[in-house]
Amino acid sequence: MAGRxxxxxxxxxxxxxxxxxxxxxxxxxxxxxxxxxxxxxxxPDARTPxxxxxxxxxxxxxxxxxxxx
Numbered sequence: 707m708a709g710r711x712x713x714x715x716x717x718x719x720x721x722x723x724x725x726x727x728x729x730x731x732x733x734x735x736x737x738x739x740x741x742x743x744x745x746x747x748x749x750p751d752a753r754t755p756x757x758x759x760x761x762x763x764x765x766x767x768x769x770x771x772x773x774x775x
Contacts, residue, residue, distance in 0.1 A: 710758075710759040710760070711744065711756045711757065711758065711759065712756065712757045712758075712759050712762065713754070713756065713757070714728065714729060714754075714755060714757065716757075716759075717742075717757040717759070717762045720759065720762055720763060720766060721762060721765070721766040721769070722766065731769075735765070740765075742757055742758055742761040742762050742765060743755045743756065743757055743758075744756045744757070744758065
């Protein structure tokens with residue numbers, strides 16, 4: 707079950723990224739088989755994905771660990 711739901715701008719802010727950088731990162735994650743969006747049927751419209759705040763937060767923490775010096 708998904709946690710709190712967020713827009714792309716909110717999810718990007720949580721990850722400490724611009725919305726454009728966040729969208730690019732999520733595209734790469736989907737190519738790796740990981741998708742942090744809700745199913746499209748649950749979006750408010752076909753162009754507005756909603757993100758699971760818990761999943762994005764976990765991804766962001768792991769990302770920071772990987773890129774930390």
